[in-house]
Structures are given as structure tokens and as C-alpha cells.
Amino acid sequence: MKIAIVGCGAMGSVYAGLLADAGHEVWAIDTWREHVDAMRAKGLRVEGASGDRVARVHASTNAAEAGPCELVIIATKTMHVEQAANAARAIVGPETVVLSIQNGLGGPDTSARVLGRERVAVGVVGGFGASMKGPGHVHHNGWELVRLGEFAGPITPRLEKVAEVWRSGGFKVKCFDDIDQLVWEKLICNVCFSGTCAITERTISEVMNDPYTWEVASGCAKEAYNVARAKGVKLDFDDVVAYVHHFGTKIPNARPSMLLDHMAGRMSEIDAINGAIPVAARTVHVDAPFNTVVSALVRAKEKKMGVRS
Numbered sequence: 001m002k003i004a005i006v007g008c009g010a011m012g013s014v015y016a017g018l019l020a021d022a023g024h025e026v027w028a029i030d031t032w033r034e035h036v037d038a039m040r041a042k043g044l045r046v047e048g049a050s051g052d053r054v055a056r057v058h059a060s061t062n063a064a065e066a067g068p069c070e071l072v073i074i075a076t077k078t079m080h081v082e083q084a085a086n087a088a089r090a091i092v093g094p095e096t097v098v099l100s101i102q103n104g105l106g107g108p109d110t111s112a113r114v115l116g117r118e119r120v121a122v123g124v125v126g127g128f129g130a131s132m133k134g135p136g137h138v139h140h141n142g143w144e145l146v147r148l149g150e151f152a153g154p155i156t157p158r159l160e161k162v163a164e165v166w167r168s169g170g171f172k173v174k175c176f177d178d179i180d181q182l183v184w185e186k187l188i189c190n191v192c193f194s195g196t197c198a199i200t201e202r203t204i205s206e207v208m209n210d211p212y213t214w215e216v217a218s219g220c221a222k223e224a225y226n227v228a229r230a231k232g233v234k235l236d237f238d239d240v241v242a243y244v245h246h247f248g249t250k251i252p253n254a255r256p257s258m259l260l261d262h263m264a265g266r267m268s269e270i271d272a273i274n275g276a277i278p279v280a281a282r283t284v285h286v287d288a289p290f291n292t293v294v295s296a297l298v299r300a301k302e303k304k305m306g307v308r309s
Contacts, residue, residue, distance in 0.1 A: 001165050004029055004069040004091050006084045007076030008039075008059075010130035010257070011101070013138035015073060017046035018169040020055040027066035028059040029087070036061050038136025045136060049128075049143035050170060064090035071162060073123070074100045077257075078107040078272040085114035092119065097158055099123045099148070103190050103257065104272030105183070105280070112151060121159055122149045122179050124186040127247065129204075129254025142251040146171045147186065149179040184228040185235060187273070190256075192221035192244040195274040195294035198258040199301065205252035208245060218244065219290035224277050230284035258298070267307040270298040 001024050005016045008030040020026035028039055039059035046053055060066065069091045076084040081102060092098060092115055100111035101123035112120040127144025146166050150156055154177040163173045176182040196207050196217040207213045218241050225240035237243045258268040275298075277291040302308035 001025070001071055002069045003027070003071045003073065003165070004063065004066050004088070005073045005075055006063060006088050007074060007080065008032075008035065009075070009077075010132050010138055010140075010260070011125060011128060012073070012075035013044060013132070014046055014050075014128060014130050014140050015075060015169075016057050017044045017053065017055040017138065018050060018171065019165070020044070020057045021046075021053055022169040024165065024168070026055075026057045027069065027091075028057045029061070029063045029066065030059070031061055032135070033061060034135040035059075035132075038134075042136055044138070046138055046140070047133075048130075048140040050140065063087045066091050068093040069096060071165065072096055072098045074098065074102075074107075074111055076102070077269050078102045078104055078110075079267075079269065081107045081110040082114060085111045088115065097121060097162055099162060101125055102269075102272070103194075104187060104269055105276040106272050108151070117151055120151060121162065122151060122182060123147065124182050126186045126189055127250050129251035129256075131255065131260055141254045143170070144172065144250060146173045147176060147182045148173060149176040149182045151179060153177045153179065178234055180228075180231070180233045181235060184224070184233045187276075188221050188224045188228065188240060189244055189247045190273045191224045191277055191291060192217045193248065194256045194258040194268075195220065195270060195291070195298050197256045198262050198268060198270075199294065199297050201259060201262075203252065204248045204254050204256070208248050208252075216290060216294065220274060220277070220294055223281065223286070223288040223291050227277060227281045227284060227286050227288065230286050231280070262301065262305070265305060265307065267302050268298060270295055270302075274298070
């Protein structure tokens with residue numbers, strides 16, 4: 001299959017490398033010129049839980065160079081989705097499936113608004129703990145689950161075809177009839193670790209092993225769980241603390257992307273992750289004090305860093 005990954009940061013690079021290594025024609029589209037140049041010159045090295053390999057990919061800063069693709073994966077952060085989706089217009093044809101994969105809330109809705117709801121499917125990926133080691137080189141601590149769903153549900157033949165593409169790259173895949181379940185089961189893990197790790201500058205295991213930071217992290221998860229239940233979202237677990245703790249044990253040494261953003265001097269996705277919980281909580285008359293405070297502290301840290309006004 002001809003595939004374009006629009007947004008080849010850490011996670012996008014993992015997708016690109018493993019799918020290319022499986023024999024697909026993969027175009028890695030990113031604005032980071034040094035990364036694109038390195039992939040062109042030496043290939044894309046992916047190391048970690050999936051092994052250590054160098055995959056040959058097509059790489060460009062211009063999406064249009066790829067030409068029409070059968071599958072377009074938008075893998076940018078939520079605040080960059082609109083720009084990425086507009087860039088992807090040049091490679092989206094009548095039969096193209098667009099898979100929008102972001103943390104938190106809002107990314108796929110933006111992709112659908114730009115490219116058409118009928119073209120867009122939703123992806124949620126967890127348990128990878130990916131980070132860039134340098135241009136053309138990505139590492140991931142875990143290799144867990146890719147969740148896929150249609151906006152309108154239920155599972156369709158085209159979604160199953162996309163799932164098989166991912167499986168061919170060695171990914172574990174689960175398709176969902178209900179995208180709310182798909183999104184919230186991952187979001188609960190995100191809100192547990194993202195903001196807390198970013199504030200304390202600790203890895204996932206360091207947060208879990210300290211009773212004070214774990215109180216904050218698990219408190220954020222409980223609030224997200226309560227909001228999901230109040231919204232009527234189906235979840236496959238009842239003990240939310242055990243659920244997020246089990247998730248954390250799979251990638252103990254990982255630094256969530258929010259912390260990696262701060263380490264690189266970038267603004268994070270706090271508004272779409274912890275910051276989205278108080279907003280959603282108000283619609284169902286649920287309190288979310290942990291997420292409110294964590295979000296405020298992350299925003300204050302970013303303002304001090306000079307990346308948020």
C-alpha cells in the first residue's frame with residue numbers, strides 16, 4: 001500500500017519505519033529539514049521494543065511530492081492538525097483513507113473538518129514511549145496497542161483493511177465500533193502521566209513509585225474516568241487506578257511526549273489532554289480539581305519557558 005505519514009516526529013517515525021520495513025511504499029512528510037535530509041541520505045533507523053532496523057522511506061518537507069496515497073496518517077500533535085490536514089489535501093484522493101492519530105481530544109475532528117468526515121478514521125496509539133534520538137533516528141520503549149475506529153461506527157471493511165496494514169508491520173491492533181471508548185481508554189492514561197511527568201520532570205516509573213506524585217497522577221486519572229462514566233462512555237475496566245498502573249508498568253522508563261516537549265523547549269498538548277478534562281467535566285456536572293491544577297501548572301511552566309503567551 002502507498003502510505004503517507006504526515007508529521008514524522010517520534011511516533012510518526014515509528015509508524016513510517018515499521019510500515020516501510022514491512023514492504024509498503026511509505027512517504028515520511030515532516031517540516032524538520034534535518035530529519036528529512038537524514039532519512040533521504042541514510043534511511044530511518046527505528047530501535048527499541050521492535051528491534052533495531054534501518055528502513056528505506058521516501059522523505060519530503062512537501063506533501064504534494066508524494067502524489068495521491070491510499071492511506072494518509074496524520075500523526076502531528078493536536079495543535080498542528082489543521083496545518084497538516086491542509087498540507088495533505090494534495091495527496092488525498094476520492095478513495096484515500098485518512099487516519100488521524102493524536103493524543104487527547106479534538107485532533108480527528110479537525111482532520112474531518114478540513115478533509116471531510118467521510119474520509120477520516122480515528123486512531124489512538126498507546127504504550128510506545130517513543131522519542132527522537134536525532135535526525136533519522138527514533139527509539140521506542142514499548143510496542144503496545146493501535147486502536148482504530150470509524151467516526152460513525154461500526155467497524156467497516158475499509159477499517160479492517162487499514163488494520164491489516166498495521167498488523168503487517170508487527171503492530172497489535174484492535175478495532176472499535178465505539179470511538180468514544182477508543183478515545184477515552186487512552187485519554188485516561190494520558191491524563192494520568194502526561195501533566196504530572198511534565199511538571200515534576202520524572203519518568204513514568206518515578207511518578208508511580210513516589211506516593212506524592214502518584215496521588216496527583218492517579219487523581220487525574222480518576223477524574224477522567226468519572227467524566228467518561230458520566231458521559232455514558234463504555235469502558236472495559238472498573239478499577240481505573242489498577243488500569244493506569246498496569247499501563248505504566250509496560251513503559252516504566254518512558255518520558256511522556258509532554259515532558260519531552262518541555263525538555264526541547266516546546267509548547268505541549270496540555271489543552272487537549274489534562275486541560276480537556278475540566279472542560280468536559282463541566283458538561284456533565286463533575287468536578288476535576290486535579291486536572292485543573294495540573295493544567296494550570298503546565299501552562300505556567302510554559303509561560304516561564306517563553307513558549308506560551
